[in-house]
Amino acid sequence: MEAPWIRICELAPHEGKRVTIKGWVYNKRSSGKIHFLQVRDGSGFIQAVMERSSVSEELFAAAKSLWLEASVEIEGTVRRDDRAPSGFELGVTDLRIVSNPTLEYPISKKEHGIDFLLDHRHLWLRSRRQRCIMAIRDRVILSCRNFLHSKGFMLVDSPILTGSIGEGADGLFELDYFDLGKAYLAQTGQLYLEAAAAAYGRVYCFGPTFRAEKSKTRRHLTEFWMIEPEAAFFEHRDNMALQEEMVSHLVKEVLEHHEKDLVFLERDVDALARAVDGPFHHITYDEAVKLLHKLGSDIPYGDDFGGDDETMLTQQFQRPVFVECYPKKVKAFYMKQHPEREDLVLCDDLLAPEGYGEIIGGSQREDDLDLLLSSIRAHNLPEESYSWYLDIRRYGSFPHSGFGMGIERAVAWICGLKHIREAIPWPRTIYRLNP
Known part of the structure; x- marks a missing residue:
């Protein structure tokens, strides 16, 4: 037999x-x-x-x-x-x-430099370490999807090619689009999700996003995957509550199903469990700047936080920390103005502990047509490209909020990786397009 x-x-x-x-x-x-x-x-x-x-x-x-x-x-x-x-x-x-191969396998037991391993990424993926990371990545994505569906969210795919700028012109990949002028690789699916939220209430998209920033840090890729929920009638507090619940859920799922993988990666499993054992911390941008100054940072008030600032902040907390209500001038045009301070917006960055920094960026969206139009003009954006987006406010405007979680940043934190490039099968950076 x-x-x-x-x-x-x-x-x-x-x-x-x-x-x-x-x-x-x-x-x-x-x-x-x-x-x-x-x-x-x-x-x-x-x-x-x-x-x-x-x-x-x-x-x-x-x-x-x-x-x-x-x-x-x-x-x-x-x-x-x-x-x-x-x-x-x-x-x-x-x-x-x-x-049976006729050549000796290029990746041996000896130490290899990172460039060699990235040049052989198609083979490096076969290693046990990479298998553990990719299995955890798969679990993170599955857990996010299951969680959002359990909360009544519908998947709505957003376009990769777009004529509208989502996060600012500096980080755009631009191309000629037939006879219609310039098109851009999507930085976010959010603007489209806002339209979908007006139709279906709770929606999300999941796919690749692109940033043309010439960044060389361990936290940046030019192509990465992001999961983006958007919810009608969710305000700032509702939005953060959803983020906390989702992150806690996915970390617990990884701990339940992949503890052996985490141990193989030499991840401190107890520290990861403590991170989601209890409510996340909340501080305002103003409080964060004061704390950074006490810790020795010279960041001017009004600047966005860099990687070093986020590292310094998150080392003060065992659990993730929400930094809320940033200055309007350093955030995207669509964020809702703070009801008590015109210089601030209702937004949050969720920073992972142990020095990992931002894994989520979210905000309540500006639902006032006049204020949104004023913000588009202040950012020197072409109004005609946003006519459809403004229609969301013209026809039944409503309070709504959403966020984007970078899958690779979440995986890097959960796995305890030193660099984000191991958290994606085929990393794209300013120096790497192959394999």
């Missing part, structure tokens, strides 16, 4: 039975009488043990000839091994080589 093909993550119910595993050899060691083949199949890792006495000489010799990353089909008996990552090992009875 042919042994059934199963994935490594499905081993538990097959203890003591013969199965077939299909995957790649990511490491091996041998003695005269035994081969230890470390095999991965995308769902997990397992050690396949081939004893010389249990197979033919031809098969034992074939296993000896395997190069790293050879693709194989291995038949064997599932045996419990509590020391193994999967909790099991495979006693090999048969092996078929699907493809």
